[in-house]
Amino acid sequence: MRAEGAAGLSEEAAGKETLVARARSRLWRGRWILGAASLALLATSAMTGGPVFAALAGMLFVTAVTVFLPAGGESGRTAEGPALRTAGFSTADLIGAVRDPVIVVDQQTSVVETNAAARSAFLLLEPGTLLSLRFRSPEMQRLLQHLSEAGFEGGEAEYLERVPIERLYRVFASPAGSSGLRVLVFRDRSETRRIERMRADFVANASHEMRTPLASIAGFIETLRGSARNDPAARDSFLQIMQNQTDRMARLIDDLLSLSRLEMKPLIDPDSRVDLVAVVNDVIGALAPLALDCEVAVTREFALDQAPVAGSRDELFQVFENLLQNACKYGRSGASAVVSIAEAGSAPSREFQVTVTDFGPGIAEEHIPRLTERFYRVDTNGSQKGTGLGLSIVKHILTRHNGYLSIVSELGKGSAFTVHLPAA
Ligand SMILES: Nc1ncnc2c1ncn2[C@@H]1O[C@H](COP(=O)(O)OP(=O)(O)OP(=O)(O)O)[C@@H](O)[C@H]1O
Numbered sequence: 001m002r003a004e005g006a007a008g009l010s011e012e013a014a015g016k017e018t019l020v021a022r023a024r025s026r027l028w029r030g031r032w033i034l035g036a037a038s039l040a041l042l043a044t045s046a047m048t049g050g051p052v053f054a055a056l057a058g059m060l061f062v063t064a065v066t067v068f069l070p071a072g073g074e075s076g077r078t079a080e081g082p083a084l085r086t087a088g089f090s091t092a093d094l095i096g097a098v099r100d101p102v103i104v105v106d107q108q109t110s111v112v113e114t115n116a117a118a119r120s121a122f123l124l125l126e127p128g129t130l131l132s133l134r135f136r137s138p139e140m141q142r143l144l145q146h147l148s149e150a151g152f153e154g155g156e157a158e159y160l161e162r163v164p165i166e167r168l169y170r171v172f173a174s175p176a177g178s179s180g181l182r183v184l185v186f187r188d189r190s191e192t193r194r195i196e197r198m199r200a201d202f203v204a205n206a207s208h209e210m211r212t213p214l215a216s217i218a219g220f221i222e223t224l225r226g227s228a229r230n231d232p233a234a235r236d237s238f239l240q241i242m243q244n245q246t247d248r249m250a251r252l253i254d255d256l257l258s259l260s261r262l263e264m265k266p267l268i269d270p271d272s273r274v275d276l277v278a279v280v281n282d283v284i285g286a287l288a289p290l291a292l293d294c295e296v297a298v299t300r301e302f303a304l305d306q307a308p309v310a311g312s313r314d315e316l317f318q319v320f321e322n323l324l325q326n327a328c329k330y331g332r333s334g335a336s337a338v339v340s341i342a343e344a345g346s347a348p349s350r351e352f353q354v355t356v357t358d359f360g361p362g363i364a365e366e367h368i369p370r371l372t373e374r375f376y377r378v379d380t381n382g383s384q385k386g387t388g389l390g391l392s393i394v395k396h397i398l399t400r401h402n403g404y405l406s407i408v409s410e411l412g413k414g415s416a417f418t419v420h421l422p423a424a
Pocket residue numbers: 255322326327330331358360361362363371372376377378379380383385386387388389390391392415
């Protein structure tokens with residue numbers, strides 16, 4: 001209460017002080033007009049022979065009008081109007097409250113004021129520093145040149161700061177009213193640029209992956225119409241290759257759609273229940289023809305009868321399908337694969353672990369962290385058939401289920417891919 005009262009009193013005192021200061025400044029600014037008006041009143045009273053006190057009353061009236069009439073251009077025009085000044089507000093407070101780096105310079109581009117964001121983003125920004133010496137890129141130099149011209153109305157530039165870490169800024173420069181100062185605001189565009197690059201890379205990779213089978217199909221069509229026209233054996237084998245390539249393109253499109261659908265899907269319902277034992281059994285059943293084709297014997301090592309998790313059955317099916325497909329496709333030289341289900345940890349961090357192990361060629365250590373990247377394939381003979389999207393879909397689905405994938409592999413011995421999912 002007392003603190004509030006004290007604040008009230010000091011506000012009142014500050015208000016009075018402001019009024020006095022304003023009256024003084026008005027009188028000073030209007031001194032010539034006041035002088036002229038007083039002379040005119042005195043002259044009129046002398047000429048008309050009127051009483052001097054009437055002239056004095058007239059002068060008093062003119063002075064009062066000067067002090068109390070609201071001034072047209074003054075009120076609310078300055079950055080620190082009466083209300084802001086009363087609150088002890090300054091330009092430094094204003095730019096300090098802005099999260100983007102802000103630099104105020106004079107017309108010679110020498111630093112007048114900076115905010116904390118600017119000082120931490122750009123070293124060496126003491127007041128008086130010439131910005132043209134601090135920001136050397138040609139685009140910034142052009143903006144600064146422009147900014148020091150008298151009629152400057154504003155401009156923009158791109159600026160890349162390399163130290164301490166690389167950041168890309170869009171710089172907006174504007175004149176600060178009629179003060180002659182200029183304000184530069186630096187908007188960080190690094191994240192936007194990273195996303196733009198990712199999108200461009202993705203489109204480039206996807207079109208490259210489509211172009212390869214398409215080029216191969218086009219080549220075979222040409223051969224079939226030309227030299228192989230009357231060669232039934234060659235025709236059959238070429239048609240088989242063409243069919244494989246179209247299958248590959250269809251798979252690629254399915255995988256791409258699957259990825260984009262996953263991105264659009266809502267979050268997993270925490271109350272849904274899926275039994276991992278049942279899903280894994282279904283996957284083994286569905287892939288029996290592929291395992292037979294690859295001559296891989298799949299065995300089950302289940303430590304549990306049930307493994308309930310919160311999630312989507314179809315998505316989890318896709319996860320184990322890709323892992324077992326990979327074990328058959330890439331680990332076929334080992335002639336067997338083991339699928340195991342176990343539990344680990346205790347509530348609340350109890351989880352189920354489903355591991356697909358193969359005894360094939362294994363994966364070199366440097367590739368392991370990159371396997372879940374889109375389109376990443378280890379450059380071995382067998383991997384040419386895949387799209388390189390399977391494991392990135394696996395990772396995506398597991399992240400949605402609050403789970404993750406761990407990979408252990410040794411060259412020449414085989415690989416083990418383990419899915420970790422929190423128990424429901
Ligand atoms: N069990 C494994 N043994 C050896 N290499 C593997 C194994 N699993 C995956 N890889 C390597 O990882 C790469 C990426 O696998 P991923 O499942 O993401 O894509 P893919 O199998 O090529 O394509 P898709 O799954 O879409 O058919 C494969 O191309 C292969 O080089």
